[in-house]
Amino acid sequence: MSASDATPRPLDQRLGGDLAALDDFAQELARLEGGLPRRINADQARVEQGLAKLVLTLLELIRRLLEKQALRRIEAGSLTEEQIERMGETFLKLEHRMAELKAAFGLEDEDLNLNLGPLGDLM
Numbered sequence: 001m002s003a004s005d006a007t008p009r010p011l012d013q014r015l016g017g018d019l020a021a022l023d024d025f026a027q028e029l030a031r032l033e034g035g036l037p038r039r040i041n042a043d044q045a046r047v048e049q050g051l052a053k054l055v056l057t058l059l060e061l062i063r064r065l066l067e068k069q070a071l072r073r074i075e076a077g078s079l080t081e082e083q084i085e086r087m088g089e090t091f092l093k094l095e096h097r098m099a100e101l102k103a104a105f106g107l108e109d110e111d112l113n114l115n116l117g118p119l120g121d122l123m
Contacts, residue, residue, distance in 0.1 A: 039114065050103040057112040061122065063094055 070087050073079050079087070102108065114122040 007063065048107060049107075052101070053107060053111055056101055056105070056107060057114060057122070060112050062090070063098070064123065067091055 070079075070091070073095055102112070112123070
């Protein structure tokens with residue numbers, strides 16, 4: 001590194017693009033800094049509830065996808081009667097276990113649905 005490299009270049013030479021928009025962004029960010037909390041109030045019960053909700057939502061989504069895939073395979077005739085019976089028992093056990101977990105965390109089916117904005121609800 002030469003001595004000339006150590007001298008910082010002016011900001012307008014280091015940045016490209018719309019500098020006026022960047023300045024607007026910097027001003028907006030400076031205004032927001034005063035309104036944002038320095039720390040997040042992470043209540044342990046709420047964090048646990050939120051994490052349980054997220055995990056159970058993902059599990060419910062995966063369960064539904066697996067059930068749809070199983071139905072497709074059944075309709076295509078690619079499963080034996082024994083495989084169909086085992087899958088049915090597995091899905092029934094999973095449904096019961098999900099009900100137990102939802103009850104343990106005080107969640108309802110509606111709580112496991114995510115609103116994806118313009119795409120609608122997840123489930």
